[in-house]
Amino acid sequence: MNTIEVGSSEHRRTSISMLLGSIVTFAVLYSPQPLISLFSKQYHISPATAGASVSLATIGLAIGLVIVSAVSDRVDRKLLMSLSLLTTSLLAILSAFTEQFSLFLVIRFLEGISIAGFPSIAMAFLNEEFHPSAMGRVIGIYVAGTSIGGFFGRIVIGALTDLFNWQIALMMLGALSLLFSLYFWRNLPASRNFTPGKTSLHQWEAGLKHNFTQRKLLGLFLTAFLLMGVYIMILNYIGYPLTSKPYNLSQTVFGFLFVVNLLGTCSSVWFGKLADRHPRQYVIALAIGILLLGVLLTLSTVLFLKILGVALVAFGFFAAHSVASGWVGIVAGRKYKAQASALYLLFYYGGSSLVGWSGGLFFHQFGWNGMIAYAGVLLVLAILVSRLAASSPRTQYAHGSSVH
Template sequence: MNYIEIGSKEYKKVSLCILIGSIVNFALMYSPQPLISLYSELYHVSPETASLSISLTTITMSICLFFVSLFISSWNRKLIMSFSLILTSLLAIFTAFLSNFYLFLVLRFFEGIVVAGFPSIAMTYLNEEFSPKDIGKILGYYVSGTAIGGFLGRILTGIFTDLFSWQVAFLIQGSIFMLASVWFTFNLPDSKNFNKTNISFCRLKSVLIFTLFNSKLVNLYLTGFLLMGAYISILNYIGYPLSRDPYDLSQTAFGFLFVVNLVGVFSSAYFGNLSDQYSRRIIMCIALSIFLSGTLLTLEPLLFFKIIGVSLVAFGFFAGHAVASSWVGFLSSRRQKCQASSYYLFFYYLGASLLGWAGGFFLKLFGWNGIVFYVSILLIIAFFSSVRPLSNILSFNPVKVFSK
């Protein structure tokens, strides 16, 4: 295989392109998140309904990712990723001309369809073009881009909403990211190790059986499902307590809270690199412990401790995601990497949609304490799913947990 060498000129070019692509993808996907409490106020909707501005996009994307996985072996990697980024930016621009919240949700539904063309194919592209011994490191950089994108989308939304309106915020972001998407299209190198494979029912069946019924991979799918659900639950609803007494944060100030996502740039790259050198079980447990510690710290009433808590949540989440996503590639053969990556992302975003949406009920019934309890339970289950196959959880033996 003609793998891209770490440190080469081509490596730097691919890394920058994938970084830019993931920034565009995740900035536009999560840009409404700081506005969820604002939508509740402006349009008189409940927290779980307002959170559909995120959940509707992610659940649509997760369903599309499942179907993408069936045909991904016959699709041009660069072409699909480029179209996905350009169409996602275009839909963000269209959002600027809407004033009805439910029409906005319809557009977010369609955005979930087009945004699905980037994540799984980007992961597949990297798994194909880079050596398995380097995949933890390079996927760590990809996850870093998702952290930067999530930060930019949220903070720009907060600033421009305060200055103008939430519609203008989408117009400005969509225009900026359209230019970035065009740059991506002209600069990403074509795949060298992609071999187009005709779709065959027998082949799909064999790959489907391996990737969906392999106990080790199912464990990672569940871990991704719980990780993302827990993370989105924190970010979706933290605005409710912080926008009210005694904090009363403005949209701009609340948007700047998401600067904590930048810790994910470090943690994803660092933990992705660690996962290539040490037991992934140990590294995952450390990431989950940091995540849980941050969640519990948000119970402290002082704003300073809440910010530190959300920072630890972001650090632990991106670390765990980098480990889990590279682990999927490590466990899959070359023929199965694209499907396995797609299924991981399918469950990952399904967690954002279903678990993130369900968190609204805990907030409504029990306040922020309910969210912390809910997220803590999700993380405890994630701990067990990441250290032992589902079929063996009942026979859990702590002595063997940290074997390679």
């Protein structure tokens, strides 16, 4: 196999390209999050409707993952990822010129579908083009880009919205994303070890039947659905209390709140090591407990405690996600690992869409306290559901993790 040599010019070009690609993907995906409360004020819409600017993109991403999985083994890896990034960037620019919020939501949904072509293919490309001994460092670059992208998009949008308005902010983010995407297209080395193939409908159906009849896998899928949903719910709607009296945070200051997401890099590594040494069901329960504590702290009227609560939400979520996502590959086995991982992401982003959106309904009807009660119930349910994956002794100690 003709793999990319570590330290070569191709290695540097690939690393930079994958870093920029993941920044584009996650910056665009989460860019409207700090603007949700602003959308409610400007368009006189409910929190749930404003929150759909994120939820529709993630449900589009979930649908896109299904579509891409059906064609990914037939289309060149670089071509598919490049088209995904370029289309996403152009749609981000287009979204800045919409005056009707309903049209903005349609574009956000299309962005979600177009985004799916990058994260679903990136890991496969890296695994094919690099020697296994180099995977740690190249995957680390990719994962760093996912964290930086989500942070970068939220911070830039918040600051530029204060300086200009949210339309100009999105247009500038889209233009920068387009430049990054063009660099990716021009500089990422072509696939050398990809061989187009076909997956029969029978094989696809057999994989689905296997994965959906495994109680342990279902437990992990549902855990991802609930955890991602609660995490996005808190981040979507925390802007309402923080940008209102008595805090009155500006969009710039509020945007910097999302620096707490960088805690996920630390917690995912730390809890990954804990899962190597202790039973996974206890490690994930501890992570969910930290997430729950963070959710409850947001009930405080003290600004510091509220922000600390959001930080613990991010810390606990990424810790639990790291354990759960690694657990999926172990439970599924080698033959069905790829499809099981895709289904995990489908539930993961489905939770972001449906649970995240439904939190806005609770917030609108019952206020922040009512929404937090709803989140608390879902997290207790997540602890119970995650125990479905704990019935096999062989899954207790082995570890593998990924952050998306």
